[in-house]
Amino acid sequence: MATADGTGRSVGDRIAEHRAELDTQRVVLYAVLVGLVGFYLSPLWAGLTTAFKSQAGFINTSPLEPPTPAWFTVEPWELAFATLQGGLVNSVMFVVPATILSALFGSFAAYGLTKLSWRGQVGILVIFLAGVFLPYQSVLVPLRQFWSIVDLAGLLAFAPVLANRADLLELTITHTAYGIPICTILFRSYYKTLGDEMIEAAKIDGANAFGIYKRIVLPLSLPMFAVTLIYQFTQVWNDLLFALVLVTSRSNYVVTQSLNELQGSMAQEYNIQMAGAFIAALPTIIIYIVFGRQFAKGITGAS
Amino acid sequence: MAELTLGNVTKRFDDVVAVDDVSIEIDDGEFLVLVGPSGCGKSTTLRMIAGLETISDGRIAIDGDVVNDAPAQQRDIAMVFQSYALYPHMTVRENMRFGLEESTTLEKAEMDSRVEDAAETLEIDDLLERKPGELSGGQQQRVALGRAIVRDPAVFLMDEPLSNLDAKLRSGMRTELQRLQEELGVTTVYVTHDQTEAMTMSDRIAILDGGELQQVATPLECYHRPTNRFVAGFIGEPSMNFFDVSLEDGRLVDSDIEFEYPLSSVVRDSVGETTELVLGIRPEDVELLDARETAHDFPVVVDVVEPMGNENNLLVRFPDTDTESTFNVIVDGMCHVEAGKRYVIRIPESAIHVFDRETGAALHNREIEDETELLASRV
Amino acid sequence: MAELTLGNVTKRFDDVVAVDDVSIEIDDGEFLVLVGPSGCGKSTTLRMIAGLETISDGRIAIDGDVVNDAPAQQRDIAMVFQSYALYPHMTVRENMRFGLEESTTLEKAEMDSRVEDAAETLEIDDLLERKPGELSGGQQQRVALGRAIVRDPAVFLMDEPLSNLDAKLRSGMRTELQRLQEELGVTTVYVTHDQTEAMTMSDRIAILDGGELQQVATPLECYHRPTNRFVAGFIGEPSMNFFDVSLEDGRLVDSDIEFEYPLSSVVRDSVGETTELVLGIRPEDVELLDARETAHDFPVVVDVVEPMGNENNLLVRFPDTDTESTFNVIVDGMCHVEAGKRYVIRIPESAIHVFDRETGAALHNREIEDETELLASRV
Amino acid sequence: MGFIDRLRSRTGRRDREDRSERSRTDGQSEEPQTDGQRGELRTDGGSDVRTRGGLSRLKHSDAVQAVPFWLPPALLMGWFVYGAVGWNLLISLTDWSGLSQPDYTNLTLEMYTQMPNDPSFVAAFRNTVVLLVAFTVVSLVIGLVLAILVDQNIRFENTLRTIYLLPMALSFVVTAIFWSWMYNPSTGTINVVLSTIGLDFLTMDWIGDPRTRLAAIIFALTWQFSGYAMVVYLAGLRAIPDSHYEAAKVDGAGSLRMYWRVIVPQLSASTTSAAVVLMVFALKAFDFIFIMFGDNPGRSADILAVMMFRVAFSRTQWAYGAAVATILFLMALSVVAPYLYLQYKRGDL
Amino acid sequence: TEDEDPDEIDTGNGADDADDTGDSDSEGDLEIVHWWTAGGEEQALNALLDGFEEAYPEHSVENNPAPGGAGAAIDAAIQTRVIDQDPPSTFQIWPGEAVRPYLEADALESIDDVWEDEDAYVDGVIDAAAPDGDLVVAPINIHRLNNLFYNVDVVEDAGIDPTDAENPEDLLDLLEAADDAGYVGLAQQTQEPWGILQFWEMVFLGQYGADTYEQFLAGDAESLESEIADSLELVERISEFHNEDAGTVAWDEANADVITGDAAFHHNGDWAAGEYQGADGFEYGENWEYIPFPGTEGIYTMVMDGFVYPANNPTPEATEAFVSYCTTADAQERFNPHKGSIPPRTDVETDGFPPFLQDQMADFEASDEQTVTISHGSGLEPARADQVQEAFAVFTDNWDVDETTQELIGIF
């Protein structure tokens, strides 16, 4: 038998070695993985324990220790919630419509650009795609200018309920617009996987472009809507920058602003801040845990 | 049901001419199969008929009405796709109803009854409430057919509808499709690259190559009476053997290998003045002997014997040539042939084809007894 | 080069027994083809030999050394994958060198010369600097082969290496592969589900079904001397026709269709006491006549005629049976048969096989003249 | 009589026995179907398939039918993205500052020419580049390692993947709060952990000390986004056929060498796409720094995004802020444009 | 129970004419934007608003706090609204140069007419309230910045007497002694640049006096190069005695070191005293004390808050009333004890104030000079102030005296 490696060691020797290697390798692998879990979770864990500690408990214990009964308190949560309450409601009020609108628009655009074939769509697509990567700072000043010229509150003066929420409406429109590129890309990558033949079959079956969208593409997009909505919700919910610039009245503060306020107040009460951080992050964490797979799909679809 | 006419149809994609001046008249109720090598323009032709692709030149008419500019939605056609293209979110029933809902104003009850009738015919009536994802390939195939049938279109178009099925299922569906088309009598254009399908299903075969139509004829006509070398080589598996020869003194000669094949006057006459020729003979028409007997017998070396059980596939070559220039011979499976040995083959003159080497045109095709009977009609 | 022994090898995946107690001795330099229906355990067997899958039971030995527990890296094997598994970021040269670099301590120059030699043999020496993405399917296939060859391993393993190629290329590669293996004389195990490959390339065929080994024998032995009904039905295309019959008074009887087939005493004897039988006859062994002459002739209706040019494929059935129970008959292409008409078929006793209906075991196989010569060796 | 039977009877085809008699002409001998029969089935007069004019052709062309779908979103997005970028450019050419409205009559490049002399800009620019490169590289490396570890057929794979990716679901506001506390030199987890495991000498004032501040930010951002790189790489790894691993094994390569020589080189597409997205995250890291340090993080951690906000919104030097924003946009473009071009070349668009 | 129907009050308070009432009704609420959202600040504002509503029951208030980063967030919000000419009724601002951009944009109206008792104010306050000569911002409180707080026990333990320190250099000796005794010398935060900026301002003021400081504010930094460098160097040397975590903590965390007895000194505005008063068993005079920052005796460095009357005012009358009210003794008496600051007026009753503030009020009245600060917005217009902040952000990074000196000079 031609042993190509020239070592000439018997097969039996090599086997024994191999077996032992295998077991230790697995043990090390799991140890590393668990260590990494520690690394990724420790800030959250430390934050969680701290949020349940009194100020004294925070000072006197190490951050990773769970609170002992002596230091245990839920007061930080109550205080943080009191501060964030308004922001939470406001955030929900603009994040939900912004998310839905940008997903819908994205789906429209992707359908128009993918499933109906015509020249020049790549050009337009590139315009959409480049929008995904826009740093928001580059539009901040004009954005502020734009919304001061377009006086939504004034336009809506006839309906005071809306006029009072003009800031949130501005945020909704703004986030919708800036969400369109990524939603378009997400839907497009999905629509590309839908067979052309299916669309052609529908055409031959007599359906027009709108009918095809409504009866074929839209129902088939539902899983992608889940992905897009989840992704977009997280993005919009987590944003601070636009809110900083566009929201001027405190009654319209969104949750990230309220959370910042919690941090900005005079004394550094970490326990309250941590509780606040968890409260503000709760919707996204829940979504993430329940729809982890779709979330991952969303963020990777962006590339 | 309708007549379908392609008149000088051409399709250009940028600089590629995908379909080049193709004219075919397809009769009402006829089953026409389009075959040809990959990329020859089969799908493009079909898609132009369907209205999925614009027509660069020429005209397509259904029952005399030119439909060049009608959108797919308004041509009265139904198409079965290679991938079936079923709507995955709809049940079988909804899939089949979709076309009716979109293109007619039928009443619900009528739609349902049509769908159910078609489903019964196709023996998928118990699957009506399932989604395509829950069906096997063959069942999906039937649903795709059903979807086409319920619309009662003027023309059926099918683009390799069986190619996703496994061999066994394919041969079953082949028969069924053919039966159905005959029963319904709907004019059908069927694209395939599978010879068996082309030969067995069609009323006529249209053979395309490089976008150009080569021949439109019944299957056996194409097999036995090819109009040119391309068709002769394309139809038949293993394909016809070709030898480049020159005509010298009424004999076909390949001077490199001392091959001389005397021609009878009949063949001689049909060849005419052309001297650069190609001799064609199908593998199954070559006979294997132990010794030379006639002038049409030649010594050969058997290079490879591929026993298939029912027959043996031989790769043989003339002595003193290299392994590159082998040709195929098929002999009976019970006949024991040894690789590497010398044998004698006979190329019967009754079975030879002769082509013009330059144009490829067939100058002489083989003899057939009972010719009209064998070729004229589809069996 | 080496001998390869599989001794009672079993592979269980959770509750699936993928390979069940398989024993094969593969000789030094032999070309063994593993065939069987999809999911029968072919790939699993191969992967166990390669060391890519652990062995649940039994042992695998290369040249007498049991390698059950050796990792793939340390078994002296090379494998050609169905997908070729070329490394897309390396040039052809790098692909071919990779195995040498990883598993030997050869000098650079020696590696290069080996790679170039192999490339020359495979006629890919002008492709050495290209990346796999720039090669056609057939060229990739060759590179994959080359990668295996340079390593000069004890055993070649190939898992459907040709299935990604188109028909024409496949038959070319088939011959080439076979020639190469003969030249190199490396013990080879080759998995395929393609009959033609199995029949034409192998020294011996091993047929698996449901993880169990059915038969290991030369191709023609499998074709003409199947050990059981499964093998008889699996080998041969179109496959053997089977009829469920009972043995009554020395005749094979199907009372439903008034079928009576008298047996000669030779056959009678080989059948023994079993009465529930299956009669087998290959399509090409059935003869088509115009009128009954012997007791082995039966009236039939021809349902479908599929003209293939060189032959006609008939679907026939006994009168008064339904379309479900047709069987295949192959007749010459020049023979004009009309669908729907009645004919007579002859089932020659010399060509019949008889199986035990319950166990499937072959009780009688067909007669062959020249038996040893035809079956014993690979041609 | 069923629909199919109607079809059948219409065709005149009866039963199978007759089939062989059928010749090609018998189709023509049948009664032609009346137009009315089909016409009544159609809503749109579809049986009328005579040639229509070019207008109809245009109306039915895909290009025209696509317009209502993509144009409205394109306009909305186009205005807010490209309109705003253009407007921003325009503002950057004015000398607008303070609390009045801009004056567009006198446009100069002055804002740009003063940049090189502004140490604040130079520092922010340098930090932005450092952040971009270091953060991207570190995240990619960690992501790749994570992906390879997770790809080892491990148990609880989903759980682990979820955990590694979790930080990405959180707002910068939240993670900045967590990390500013993690980095607290006396009570923060990092130093507490370091001293409990006896590495006291490593404890530092991570975000107080300018030498470590940017590194600390990068580390925290890596914590947040390496999971993303992992997910991308995991997808890349999964796309490599098993047979490549197996071929390498059979070829005699050990695990490490297999990854190094066969697997990792095949992940270049994943690397590019992950790198681009990570860089864009880095350019957007404003929220994080703003929460941690306010709008004045010091030269050691200032980045263009923060500087832009500070200059424009704290100092009301709108034109200069817009100019900085333009530079930021150009940086993003310089990352994205080659990527898009590459994608286009590869035919992935 | 205090929420009585406004109409009822209206009728009961017949002094206002019907037009007024009608106007104030159509005017809507008085929208006040400020950043006082927590603790004593919130209480102080509420006390002020209560007083205002008592005095002007016809005006109702819409409290619109915009907190975060001591004014950082308010900037963006207010600026936008001012640019849009949609300002709130009134908003909080630092009297002094912070007002400058609004003046330049003609965004503020003069409040000369509604200002009550100009005589009750010292010059420094009037100057800050009228940067261009017209009064535009009504100050409501004054914090003092030039305090040096210390822990009495620590100081005694270290054997030092803070009152010995006559100038900033002397402080260095005190810190050294404290350090020798094992204490943190100076509890400080350097995470945000204003901490070290305000400290430098005190050092500079202490070393060179108010005139030189004013010269710097006026923009003549160039001729002060060596002074600036010297003062920076001293700051740098003092930084040796900072708490270790100065770079990561907020000021109140640093200040906690003084309360716990870990640190000897803390420099800050008198808001720091709020922390001491909040700590149990930590009494003024007994456990903690303060001195004016060494070298700044007789100077009162003011950190004020005030309210303005924006142009294009949505509620002119209510705003007028509110601004006017802010200048009254009543308003300032209500507001300041909670806020921990002193009233800008010198005629406010001291009884309601804790002893520490009473001492401060006395200092204020006795002060020769009142200066403004860069670190809290009143000394320089915002754009400059922000650049100075940035320069100090750099300084806390590298403690490079020369570089920072040049940068400071370069700003003007």
Ligand SMILES: Nc1ncnc2c1ncn2[C@@H]1O[C@H](COP(=O)(O)OP(=O)(O)OP(=O)(O)O)[C@@H](O)[C@H]1O
């Ligand atoms: N949309 C298109 N743009 C450009 N060229 C095209 C397009 N569609 C087809 N072609 C070209 O037209 C020619 C014919 O293509 P077609 O799909 O009709 O071939 P086909 O006969 O159906 O082949 P196959 O058997 O592989 O399906 C090919 O050369 C193909 O490359």
Ligand SMILES: Nc1ncnc2c1ncn2[C@@H]1O[C@H](COP(=O)(O)OP(=O)(O)OP(=O)(O)O)[C@@H](O)[C@H]1O
């Ligand atoms: N990793 C696995 N886990 C569980 N079952 C498996 C696994 N691999 C194969 N099997 C099962 O083992 C059986 C044999 O599989 P194998 O891949 O060997 O079949 P095969 O003969 O190669 O089929 P094919 O022709 O389709 O490649 C099948 O039933 C398959 O489902």
Ligand SMILES: [Mg+2]
């Ligand atoms: Mg095609």
Ligand SMILES: [Mg+2]
């Ligand atoms: Mg397999």
